[in-house]
Amino acid sequence: MCPLIFKILFIYSSNAGILPNQLLANQECMQFGISYISSFLQKYGHRTNLLVLSRLFGRKNTTLLKEYMSNFNPQLICFTAVASEYRFIADIARYIKRHYPHVYLLIGGVHATLNPEEVLLDDFDALCIGEGEKPTLEVVEQLKKKQLPSSVSNIWVKNGSDVEKNLPREFMQKLDDLPFPDRGMWQKWMKRAEPERVSILLSRGCPFSCSYCCNHALRKITQGAYVRHRSPDNIVKEINQILIEFPTIKELYLEVETITSNMDWCLRLCAELTNLNSRLKQPLSFGANIRPTSNANFDILFSVFRKANFRFINIGLESGSEKLRRETLRRNYSNDDIINCVKLARKHGLQVCFFNLIGIPGETLADIKETIEINRICKPDWDFTSIFFPYPGTALHSICKRQGLLKKNLDTRKERQRAVLDMPGLSRREIQRSFKFFHYYVDGILDPNDKRLSWILLLKLAVIDCCKKVYKRMIRTPFLKNLLLLMKNYLKTTIKK
Numbered sequence: 205m206c207p208l209i210f211k212i213l214f215i216y217s218s219n220a221g222i223l224p225n226q227l228l229a230n231q232e233c234m235q236f237g238i239s240y241i242s243s244f245l246q247k248y249g250h251r252t253n254l255l256v257l258s259r260l261f262g263r264k265n266t267t268l269l270k271e272y273m274s275n276f277n278p279q280l281i282c283f284t285a286v287a288s289e290y291r292f293i294a295d296i297a298r299y300i301k302r303h304y305p306h307v308y309l310l311i312g313g314v315h316a317t318l319n320p321e322e323v324l325l326d327d328f329d330a331l332c333i334g335e336g337e338k339p340t341l342e343v344v345e346q347l348k349k350k351q352l353p354s355s356v357s358n359i360w361v362k363n364g365s366d367v368e369k370n371l372p373r374e375f376m377q378k379l380d381d382l383p384f385p386d387r388g389m390w391q392k393w394m395k396r397a398e399p400e401r402v403s404i405l406l407s408r409g410c411p412f413s414c415s416y417c418c419n420h421a422l423r424k425i426t427q428g429a430y431v432r433h434r435s436p437d438n439i440v441k442e443i444n445q446i447l448i449e450f451p452t453i454k455e456l457y458l459e460v461e462t463i464t465s466n467m468d469w470c471l472r473l474c475a476e477l478t479n480l481n482s483r484l485k486q487p488l489s490f491g492a493n494i495r496p497t498s499n500a501n502f503d504i505l506f507s508v509f510r511k512a513n514f515r516f517i518n519i520g521l522e523s524g525s526e527k528l529r530r531e532t533l534r535r536n537y538s539n540d541d542i543i544n545c546v547k548l549a550r551k552h553g554l555q556v557c558f559f560n561l562i563g564i565p566g567e568t569l570a571d572i573k574e575t576i577e578i579n580r581i582c583k584p585d586w587d588f589t590s591i592f593f594p595y596p597g598t599a600l601h602s603i604c605k606r607q608g609l610l611k612k613n614l615d616t617r618k619e620r621q622r623a624v625l626d627m628p629g630l631s632r633r634e635i636q637r638s639f640k641f642f643h644y645y646v647d648g649i650l651d652p653n654d655k656r657l658s659w660i661l662l663l664k665l666a667v668i669d670c671c672k673k674v675y676k677r678m679i680r681t682p683f684l685k686n687l688l689l690l691m692k693n694y695l696k697t698t699i700k701k
Contacts, residue, residue, distance in 0.1 A: 210250045210348045212340075213278035214238045214389070215296060217257050217289045219619075227256045228393045231402040231450070232457060237313060237336065238284055239385035244337040247383050250344060253278070254389040259292045266299070273304055280347060282340065283328070284313035287595045288616035294326040301327040308347055310359075312336045314418050317425060318597025320360055330361045334372050334425050335408075337382065374428035379408065380438040384445055398452040403459045404442060406473070407433040410461035412495070415534045415599040416561070416592065419461070433460075433469050436476040443480065443488070455489045455515065462495040464505065471505075477512040489515040491557075496537045496545040506552035516555035516585070519545060523564060524574035532566050532600070539578055546582040556582065560589040562642065563623055563635035565604055572630075572638045572652070579646045589642050590620035591635060641665075 216235055218227040228234070242252040255272045257265045272278075281300060285293040297309050312332035316323045323331050330353060332339050339358040346353045353361050357373040376382075385405070391397075409431035413420035423430040447453060463470050481487035490509075494502075494517045509517070521542060522533055529535040549556050560575055579587065594601040594610065604610050604625065614624045623635035637655075644650040644665060 210280070210344050211276060211278045212242075212245055212250060212252045212280045212282060212344065213272060213276055214242060214252065214254045214282050214284075215257065215293070216254065216284060217259070217292055217296075218393075219258055219260055219289075227258055228390065228395070230394060230396055231387060231390065231399040233394075234385070234387060234390040234403070235284060236385055236403075236405045236459070238282065239387065239389070240382055241282065241312075241336050241340050242386035242389055243383040245341060245344060246386065248341060248344075252386065252389065254393070256393045257292075257296060265296070269296070269299070273300075273307075278307060280308045280310060280344060282336075283309070283311040285311070285315055286313070287315045287319075287597075288593065288619040290315050290323075291616070294323075294328075297327045308343075308353075310340065310343060312340075314422070315596065318418060318421055322596075324360060324362060324367055328362075330359055332358055333360065334358050334422075335376050337376070338373070372426035374426055375409070375430055375432065377428060377432055379432055379434045384442045387446070387449060399450050400452055401455040401457065402446060402450065402453060403457040404439065404446070405434075406439060406458050406460040406463070407431065407465075411465050412461070413534050413599075415532060415603070416564075416595075418595065418598055420599060421597050431465060433466055436469070436473040439473065440476050440480050447484075453488070454486070455491070458490055458492040460492060463492040464494060464497075464500060467500075467505075471508060474508045474512040481513050487513050489513050491516040491518065493518045493520070494545065495520065496541040498537065498541050502545055502548045503551075506548055506554055509554060510552045514554060516557055517549055518557045518559060519584075520559045521575070521578060522559060522561040523567065523571060524576070524578040525567070525571040528564060528567060528571050532564060532603075533561075534599075542578065543582060546584070555585040558582070558584040558587040558589075560587055560642070561592055562589065562639050563592040563625055563627075563630065565592070565594075565600060565607065565609065565625070565627065566629070567627070568629045569634060569638070569652070576642070576645045576652060580648075589639065591623050591639050593620050593624060 216238065218233070238254075242254070245252055253272065253276050255268065257268065259265075283293050283297060293311070297311070300307060301309060308330075309328045310330045310332060311323060311328045316331045317333045320331055320333060330343065335358070339356055342356045343353045343359060346356070352363075353359060354368060355370060357370050359370050361368040361370070387402070409423070409429075410417070410419040411431050443456065446456075477488075477490065490513060492514070496519060519542065520535070522535060523529050524539065526538055529537075546556050558579060560579065562572060562575070564571075592600075594604045594614070601610075609625050609627060611624070615622060621639070623632040623639070625635070626632045638645075638652070641650050645652045649665075
């Protein structure tokens with residue numbers, strides 16, 4: 205007889221942790237795809253579990269894996285991986301297939317969706333293209349009946365040397381029908397037991413076609429509307445559940461490609477969030493992504509944001525070069541649009557975060573200096589600055605390939621922190637240097653035109669960084685805070701001299 209409960213193990217990889225059981229900083233690090241699939245399977249009576257591994261820990265991964273295989277004894281293992289983590293995940297699958305050949309292996313996610321032919325060369329039994337909730341359930345139901353999966357839309361299945369390539373189903377339109385994502389499965393992998401901030405997914409899909417992103421490719425995999433929003437009422441219901449599950453929550457990051465892609469929906473959501481906060485003893489604060497455009501009335505929007513208790517907005521500057529943004533990245537807005545958006549945000553008391561990208565194909569040092577200049581003008585409260593990585597399946601990856609910029613095996617260690625491209629107008633060394641000293645250039649501590657760096661200067665910069673970290677994380681008394689600030693300012697002054 206088939207078991208009443210089918211067991212599914214999800215395997216995810218992370219390189220952010222210090223200890224094998226503390227690989228994730230907080231609830232914001234959870235991966236929504238497998239979280240939704242897990243809760244969807246649980247809804248139908250199946251049992252799920254999560255194993256988080258890291259290539260940083262070598263043999264400890266094998267020990268953890270053996271422990272989960274012995275104690276949980278899954279019949280199906282589901283994997284997901286971005287391009288930079290795929291090779292590690294494929295090696296894990298190879299180990300499982302060698303030692304536990306009876307367990308069925310299914311992989312999904314963006315990399316598998318956009319590169320299915322490559323993925324099926326590895327040890328997976330099947331792969332899922334696109335959204336995975338219903339396809340995974342159908343695979344489970346067939347495996348439960350001791351049948352090999354077949355004729356499941358979105359699923360490619362290995363049959364010996366043949367591959368059964370089933371057609372994709374349309375994009376799921378009613379996101380409100382999905383159960384809320386399984387957050388509990390992640391909690392044992394967190395550094396902090398009681399989170400103060402979580403992310404909540406508001407929509408699926410993006411209306412824009414940025415060349416370095418996967419959305420332009422994912423939109424083409426099947427039929428149906430690609431950009432779909434959950435109803436404001438459904439979102440608030442999930443927030444209420446989160447507050448019960450994690451009563452320490454103080455802030456929510458509203459995960460959406462750009463919250464203004466549907467302005468009508470955005471305003472209704474803000475009204476619901478305002479209403480929610482009016483009923484809470486401790487109002488929640490919020491943050492979200494904004495795409496600057498010349499035709500958006502940000503003055504009215506940001507007024508509504510503050511009423512709903514938004515604390516910050518994220519802006520994807522990426523490059524300060526309008527030409528590079530427009531022609532290479534497919535982001536059509538001017539620097540004036542960005543500056544105006546920041547001014548209006550500050551007018552309404554919102555903090556601003558910038559996303560900066562360095563090492564874009566075709567970029568020059570002059571372009572990087574434009575990025576530095578816009579950061580100097582706007583003075584974002586914080587930023588996420590990274591190095592461009594060519595993800596397979598994106599338009600920019602294809603461009604890099606045509607231009608002969610891709611090595612056979614790109615270095616995926618320290619992804620988006622280590623330069624991987626050597627370009628005619630911008631060497632890998634120049635990219636790495638610009639990334640390493642970006643904040644010193646923006647703050648005016650270093651001059652991007654001066655390429656001389658003495659060991660004394662590097663030592664002073666290291667001390668400044670140390671002061672910042674200690675100031676933010678460890679020091680609580682006003683006296684020590686002021687002492688650290690004085691030391692940091694003194695070092696800045698001596699560097700400029």
